[in-house]
Amino acid sequence: MRDRLKQLPPVALVILGTILAIVLLAVFKPSAPTRDVSERHDRVRFILADPGAHSPQIQLFGRVQSPRAASLTAVVTANVATIPVRAGSKVSAGQLLIQLDDTEAALARDRARATRDEAAAQLQTTRLRYQSDKKNLALEKKLAQLSEDNLQRLQSLRGKQLVSQTQLDQAEEAKARAELSLSQRQLSVSDFKNELARMEARLASAEAQLQQAELDLTRTRVEAPFDGTVTHIPVAPGERVRPGEPLLSLFADADLEVRAQIPERYLAAVRNGLDQGELAASTELEGRTLALNLKRLAGEASDARGGIDGLFEFVDGVPAAALGRPLTITLTLPARDNLIAVPATALHGLNRLYIIDDDNRLQRTAADIVGEAMEQSQSQLLLQVPDLQGGERIMTTQLPQAIVGLPVDPQPVPGSNADIASPEESSGE
DSSP, X not given: OHHHHHHSOHHHHHHXXXXXXXXXXXXXOOOOOOOOOOOOOEEEEEEEOOOEEEOXXXXXXXXXXXXXXXXXXXXXXXXXXXXXXXXXXXXXXXXXXXXXXXXXXXXXXXXXXXXXXXXXXXXXXXXXXXXXXXXXXXXXXXXXXXXXXXXXXXHHHHHTTOSXXXXXXXXXXXXXXXXXXXXXHHHHHHTHHHHHHHHHHHHHHHHHHHHHHHHHHXXXXXXXXXXXXXXXXXXXXXXXXXXXXXXXXXXXXXXXXXXXXXXXXXXHHHHHHHHHTOOEEEEEETTEEEEEEEEEEEEEESSTTOXXXXXXXXXXXXXXXXXXXXXXXEEEOOOEEEEEEEOGGGOBTTTEEEEEOTTSBEEEEEOEEEEEEEETXXXXXXXXXXXXXXXXXXXXXXXXXXXXXXXXXXXXXXXXXXXXXXXXXXXXX
């Protein structure tokens, strides 16, 4: 073996020695000292569960609206003459808002009046013609009778060869003409009622057209239908408008209300409070707190999520507020028992709390949001937690890695119901 090693080249011997040294070091390397890893405890804050009676408050977002908001449109085709008001102007009922050029409407009225006068004249002519036809009918009957008598006399004379055939033919022709005239006169008298009805209907139609033309003439003067505020004027003087085109929008500023959507989960409590008259609401407007009253709920859902709009009225008079202005409403619901007030950081997700047990480990419990409340000048969530009886430690720190059984280092929230000095601290003092 030794001889074989001597036969190897020096480079191979160096490589072989290096490999042997590495193997020996790996085998006889001393083990690293071990150290126990202590379990990590996150420091968290907590309060004590204290179920009690609270009046939940919910925040709603609404807009100012008016149940009497009108969009006035053109009724006639005309040019805009004058616009004496501007957007934002306060107007009174009957005040002129827009004056349209009334030239065309006046001409239409004059044409309608001429048509009415013509129909009235035709009606009078019909009545006079009837009176004349009644008188002439008696004469026509007498002429027909005379023609009949003359024909009979000539026929008698013809039998005696005293008159010519030509005279007899002329008498028969005169009788036929008399009978035809009598028939026509009789028809005219008999048809009088129908002709009278036609003329009266024509006159009534002309009267209606005249009234419509006079109404259109008055509608060239656009007046305010009620006291209010002008919001929008989409036309300008000189512009030509046609029936149905918008002229001006306004709303009754003395009858404002606030429309706000009430989420589905609060509807039962809101309906109950509305029936019992135990709801209170308020809003902030230009630095003032204004009281509101929920008058009614809308008759249909406002969107696919099932929320229903509530209509609020101002209690102490209507303020000066622009239509469509957004407002935040604080709605106070009737008081409920066994509710727990916690800061928003205590709620994980939307429906769970973490309780710190006697071993300082986290335990999860379900919770339902009922509303909000101001507790000690701070906004608190009001929760319904059926599993809590009172005195349990509720973690108020948001832990993204919070899981059941996680060990924590609990510390009371300063100034809370859990902020009580420990016995050791009391003895030290």
